[in-house]
Amino acid sequence: MTGPQANWLEDGRRLHLNHGPIDLIIEAFGDGAETHAAYAQAVKRFQTVLTELVQELPELRRPAALRRRSSAGPTARRMECAVSPLAANFITPMAAVAGSVADEIMDAMLAGRTLEKAYVNNGGDSALYLADGREMTIAIAGTGHGFADRVTIRAEAPVRGVATSGWRGRSHSLGIADAVTVLAKDAAAADAAATIIANAVGLPGHPAVERAPASILSPDSDLGERLVTVGVGALSEAEVATALDAGLAVAEDCRKRGLIHAAALFLAGESRVCGALADLNSDPRRSALPSSKERGAARNEAVKGFITRSGVNGRHPERTLPSH
Numbered sequence: 001m002t003g004p005q006a007n008w009l010e011d012g013r014r015l016h017l018n019h020g021p022i023d024l025i026i027e028a029f030g031d032g033a034e035t036h037a038a039y040a041q042a043v044k045r046f047q048t049v050l051t052e053l054v055q056e057l058p059e060l061r062r063p064a065a066l067r068r069r070s071s072a073g074p075t076a077r078r079m080e081c082a083v084s085p086l087a088a089n090f091i092t093p094m095a096a097v098a099g100s101v102a103d104e105i106m107d108a109m110l111a112g113r114t115l116e117k118a119y120v121n122n123g124g125d126s127a128l129y130l131a132d133g134r135e136m137t138i139a140i141a142g143t144g145h146g147f148a149d150r151v152t153i154r155a156e157a158p159v160r161g162v163a164t165s166g167w168r169g170r171s172h173s174l175g176i177a178d179a180v181t182v183l184a185k186d187a188a189a190a191d192a193a194a195t196i197i198a199n200a201v202g203l204p205g206h207p208a209v210e211r212a213p214a215s216i217l218s219p220d221s222d223l224g225e226r227l228v229t230v231g232v233g234a235l236s237e238a239e240v241a242t243a244l245d246a247g248l249a250v251a252e253d254c255r256k257r258g259l260i261h262a263a264a265l266f267l268a269g270e271s272r273v274c275g276a277l278a279d280l281n282s283d284p285r286r287s288a289l290p291s292s293k294e295r296g297a298a299r300n301e302a303v304k305g306f307i308t309r310s311g312v313n314g315r316h317p318e319r320t321l322p323s324h
């Protein structure tokens with residue numbers, strides 16, 4: 001595995017950071033000197049994030065407990081904090097890893113900086129920053145059948161994180177949701193809650209749902225021998241409703257406990273909404289987090305570069321990568 005890498009995307013505005021399974025798209029808005037410094041701080045912090053997590057990986061793969069366990073690294077502590085309130089159900093800190101990394105890099109970017117707004121997108125699980133009076137439009141996964149695909153977050157809203165989970169995503173799920181998108185106080189909390197809610201969207205024992213032990217699909221999975229969804233066949237309208245309502249009940253419990261602000265659940269073209277997803281028909285021309293498709297296309301266009309201990313190599317024709 002190569003070390004941490006940093007590249008400007010072809011638009012010259014967004015920074016791509018990659019190290020093993022961690023894949024971030026970052027954008028900061030504001031004064032040029034401030035944004036450049038924020039990017040440099042993100043690059044510097046990113047160098048050791050994965051190494052720190054690997055050192056605590058055995059503990060992070062263990063089921064969470066209602067009483068928080070101590071962790072050495074700051075990202076691991078974020079993970080533990082996010083999953084502990086949900087430990088009545090099976091969940092491990094790994095359920096919040098993507099969101100926690102996004103939060104960690106965001107905090108590094110903001111330290112001592114004055115920005116208008118920023119986002120750190122970790123494969124769709126994103127940390128947001130909004131100065132007073134600012135707003136940002138984000139994509140909602142799994143939309144369709146008349147459900148708007150974007151939602152505007154304003155500075156006054158208690159939302160600084162968004163995450164999506166489901167059996168079609170990059171991680172395994174115990175449920176059958178095509179997608180569950182959660183808005184919460186930070187990306188770690190959104191990530192953990194999205195996992196739990198998506199797991200609850202289910203029809204236990206249904207013959208149309210194909211499952212396999214997680215350990216067969218991923219030998220090092222924190223889910224072990226638990227059965228994860230690998231295929232969903234045809235379902236009746238009533239069955240879809242039953243599965244979605246089961247997930248909605250968990251989402252509502254999370255909202256009432258103050259763990260999330262809102263959630264949108266999707267299965268077989270049907271949806272459920274928990275909480276207030278405002279401005280669902282917002283103007284898509286506003287700055288938005290890239291969808292997974294947009295993100296993949298942009299990543300393929302990234303210029304070559306890599307991080308070394310002495311600095312960041314690689315150049316964009318119009319912009320120099322921030323050094324650390």
